[in-house]
Amino acid sequence: MSDAIFMVLMAMLGGAIRVSTPFLLVALGETLTEKSGRINLGLEGNLVLGAMIAYATSYSTGSPWLGVLAAGLAGMVLSAGHGWICKLPKVNDIAVGIAFMNLGTGLAFFFGKPFIQPTAPRLDAIALGAWSSNPQVQQALKVNPLFFVGLGLAVLLWWMLKNTRWGLIIRMTGDSAASARAMGVSVDRVRLLATSAGGFFAGIGGAFLSLYYPGSWSESLSSGQGLMAVALVIFARWNPIRCVWAALLFGASGALGPALQSIGFSKGYYFFNAAPYILTLVIMVLSARSQKAAHEAPGELSIVK
Amino acid sequence: MTMTSLSRRSLLKSGAAALAASALPLGAARAQDGITIGAIYVGPRDDFGWNQSHAAAMDILREVPGVSVVEEENVPETDAVAKSMESMINLDGANLILATSFGYYNPFVLDVAAKYPEVQLRHCAPLWNPDTDPKNAGSYFSYLNQAHYVNGVAAGLSSASGKLGFIAAKPVQTVLSNCNSFLLGARSVNPNATVQVIFTGSWSMPVREAEATNALIDADCDVISCHVDSPKVVIETAEARGVKSCGHNADQRALAPNGFITGAESKWSTTYKIYAEALMSGETVPNLIAGGYHNDMVMNTPFGAGATPEAITAAGAAIEALKGGKPIYVGPLKDNTGKLVIEGEMDNYAPELEKMNYLLDGVIGSTT
Known part of the structure; x- marks a missing residue:
């Protein structure tokens, strides 16, 4: 029995590391965007478009890292579109976000057709489990560099928002556009830049999906991960460090269903497979009830105002 | 009032005449073209x-x-x-x-x-x-479980541990039958073989399919097969982990140059050619076409590098036997809760098998 528990725990650890990276990158991108006072629901589109562009670039050039860069750029362009349209008067950022989600996935499906079949070079993992003789531990600790990119980015964002002049400007635009204007800051330009940078991160999240795990381009690749990551941001209360924990929790809960079945605990797999979604709902209910969450939300967000 | 009713009637008349006039030559022209x-x-x-x-x-x-x-x-x-x-x-x-x-x-x-x-x-x-x-x-369908049986024969002789893994989308009859046939194929060459099944609950969910593949390999399965819409992720993940794999639905040999054994494929071209010939000769297009190995409606992917020589020989013999009508389900067979589900010998097209809602003894997993 303790063996079985160990297996499930290892699988959840492995799952947390394997599956969390796209959640983390999208959540960080959304955090940055929302900190500047806009909601970009279109990051699911960035994720899918990034996945396709990364796979196509890696296949065409033979370099997966070039694919990662291309995915980021594609995500940046897409989100810059969102940022640009939202600065026009009387535009609702949520509606534009939904439009961009469909645009991103639509573009990816349209241009991605020729890349479903071929196999592109993928990103390598770093084997951190070499110290252990247990193959399961070794497997769980095979970590993709992008995971560390995500971790580093989370710390950097947290520090930047808290301690730098840029961070202050972004937070100010997000909390009170009027104050920012009084300070002589161009609110629209800050939001455009923050949204674009957020789109870049989400695009890289897509590259992780197609170039590492599960590691191929198909149209059902994301299955809504970009949308769930947006929900994660509220759970993480716009704090990049808490985004890391939230993403890890989601990854682990996603691994729960298959891991329990693999040790023979197979009754009720529909319930366990739904764990990440149930978790999203529970989290949303809990965090929406919390007064503190409302307090921490950037004041300029259209859902808060 | 008279005007409208007249004009409507004349419109209907002339319309019907035009339709009748145009339909006949058009139909004839199509048959020639x-x-x-x-x-x-x-x-x-x-x-x-x-x-x-x-x-x-x-x-x-x-x-x-x-x-x-x-x-x-x-x-x-x-x-x-x-x-x-x-x-x-x-x-x-x-x-x-x-x-x-x-x-x-x-x-x-x-x-x-x-x-x-x-x-x-x-x-x-x-x-x-x-x-x-x-x-x-009308309907057409194939008994793909016959090809999964052959997969099982080849997998049973290509596996070192005798532990096979199967990633299933949903617990419906076709999926369960493929999984059970995979087990029976493996048991026909290795009586101790087991099949561990993981249900993903969805026809296409690449991340969870990859997770399921990893979980089965962590549970010591050394051959992975599946019934999901697109097995690409499963086969590639198994290959990357260095275990063997059996395909489903299409030719996936190229995805696993080291570990691919064989795969279960429907041969829809047989059916489609029957339809085309019937249409061209003006005969009735059959309403119902169904079958398996005996009428060339299923096939196995050519063997990959993962298949051992014994596996290739035994799988070839199994295909010949299926063409000759050898039954896959031969009782007494129990399901994995211990209930007797098949008593005697079942014809491969027996209607009782259409009601399959169980996993056989030897399959680790549950349908709910």
């Missing part, structure tokens, strides 16, 4: 899975003289499929439409069949009811 066959897929045609298996057969049909092929991909199981079918009929002049996804049938194929009685519609699942459904509709 050759035939058009349309296929509708629920996903991309090159998905390494279900849609590709149909698209590959359509490519073979394309080469047949006198046949032109129209295809549409990514058609959801909604009103969209009815529109696709009507546009194939009205714009492309399709004589026969192949609706390849389960949810297309009711009500879309039925409605379009009733609306266009001169067009033939065939749907890929055993749903057509000869008593109630339109005579220009």
Whole structure:
């Protein structure tokens, strides 16, 4: 029995590391965007478009890292579109976000057709489990560099928002556009830049999906991960460090269903497979009830105002 | 009042006359020009899975003289499929439409069949009811479990541990039958073989399929097979982890150059050629075509590097036996809760097998 528990725990650890990276990158991108006072629901589109562009670039050039860069750029362009349209008067950022989600996935499906079949070079993992003789531990600790990119980015964002002049400007635009204007800051330009940078991160999240795990381009690749990551941001209360924990929790809960079945605990797999979604709902209910969450939300967000 | 009723009547008259005049020569012209066959897929045609298996057969049909092929991909199981079918009929002049996804049938194929009685519609699942459904509709399907049985034979002799893994989408009869046949194939060569199954709950969910593959390999399975819409992720993940794999639906050999054993494929081209020949010669297009190895409707992917020489020999013998009608399900067989489910010998096409809702003893997993 303790063996079985160990297996499930290892699988959840492995799952947390394997599956969390796209959640983390999208959540960080959304955090940055929302900190500047806009909601970009279109990051699911960035994720899918990034996945396709990364796979196509890696296949065409033979370099997966070039694919990662291309995915980021594609995500940046897409989100810059969102940022640009939202600065026009009387535009609702949520509606534009939904439009961009469909645009991103639509573009990816349209241009991605020729890349479903071929196999592109993928990103390598770093084997951190070499110290252990247990193959399961070794497997769980095979970590993709992008995971560390995500971790580093989370710390950097947290520090930047808290301690730098840029961070202050972004937070100010997000909390009170009027104050920012009084300070002589161009609110629209800050939001455009923050949204674009957020789109870049989400695009890289897509590259992780197609170039590492599960590691191929198909149209059902994301299955809504970009949308769930947006929900994660509220759970993480716009704090990049808490985004890391939230993403890890989601990854682990996603691994729960298959891991329990693999040790023979197979009754009720529909319930366990739904764990990440149930978790999203529970989290949303809990965090929406919390007064503190409302307090921490950037004041300029259209859902808060 | 008189005016309107007169003009309506004359309009109807002249309209009917025009229709009658145009329909006959048009029909004759079509028969001379050759035939058009349309296929509708629920996903991309090159998905390494279900849609590709149909698209590959359509490519073979394309080469047949006198046949032109129209295809549409990514058609959801909604009103969209009815529109696709009507546009194939009205714009492309399709004589026969192949609706390849389960949810297309009711009500879309039925409605379009009733609306266009001169067009033939065939749907890929055993749903057509000869008593109630339109005579220009019909069903075709294959007993892919026979090819999964051969997969099992080859897997049983290519596995070191005798522990096989199976990633299943949903616990429906076809999936369960494929999984059970995979086990029986493996047990026919290794009585101690087991099959561990993980249900993902969804026909296409790449991240969870990759997770399930990893979980099975962590549980010491050294051959992985599956029944999901697109097995690409499963086969590639198994290959990356250095274990062997058996395919499903389409030819996935290229995805696993080291570990691929063989795969279960439907040979839809057999059915499609029968349809095309019937249409071209003006005969009745059969309403129902079903079968397995005995009538060339399933096949196994050519062996990959993962298959041992013994596996290749035994799998070849198993195929010959199935062609000769050797039964797969030979009782007494218990399910994995200990209940006796099959007593005697079952014909491979026995209707009792259509009601399969259990996993056999030797399959680790549960359907709920």
